[in-house]
Amino acid sequence: MSLLGRLRDVLRRFLGREEEPSLAVDDPDLVVVVEAFDIAEADSAALARSPRWRSDDLAVLRHHVRIPADQVERARELLTPDGWVLVAGDISHISRVQKLDALHCAQERSRMASLAQRLGGEALGWDALQKPGEPAR
Structure with missing residues (x-):
């Protein structure tokens, strides 16, 4: 482990902060919320x-988008550095793990619409998935 990693662990223990549970875009336990x-x-x-x-x-x-097949690799090149995972198909899915709030959803919706348009495609909308749990309300 690097010096920076060790320092981060010491600070977390000192401040009493736990690591956030990991989540993967392909986790089979996820449900649309x-x-x-x-x-x-x-x-x-x-x-x-x-x-x-x-x-x-x-x-x-x-995000659910239509991207021409010949533009999928270009889309992947543009999205991967920011942690997005693109699964291509008739309707492609572009996914990333994050905390959700209205501002970031709106920003990312706009980004995906712009990307799809530049590549000759179309952004259809988005959904969010979480592991099953008690409703927030």
């Missing part, structure tokens, strides 16, 4: 209407 496919609906409204979304827990933000 929010869906946002209506472009007229604000991301904040989509999150607010979901009783299953837990704002304090990590989630997988998954």
Whole structure:
């Protein structure tokens, strides 16, 4: 372990902070807790209407896009440095683990729409997945 890693561990123990549980975009236990496919609906409204979304827990933000097959590798090159995972298909999924809030959902929705348009595709919407648990409300 590097010196920086050891220092980080010491600080976490000193401050009493636990590591956040890891989550993977392909975790089979994940369930959809929010869906946002209506472009007229604000991301904040989509999150607010979901009783299953837990704002304090990590989630997988998954965008649904159509990208021409000849542009998939270019999309992957643009997305991978920021931690996005692209699974190509008729409708491709672009996913990343993160904490969700309305601002970041809106920013990422805009980013995916821009990316899809530049590559000759279309952004369809997004959903969020979390491990099953007690509703936040």
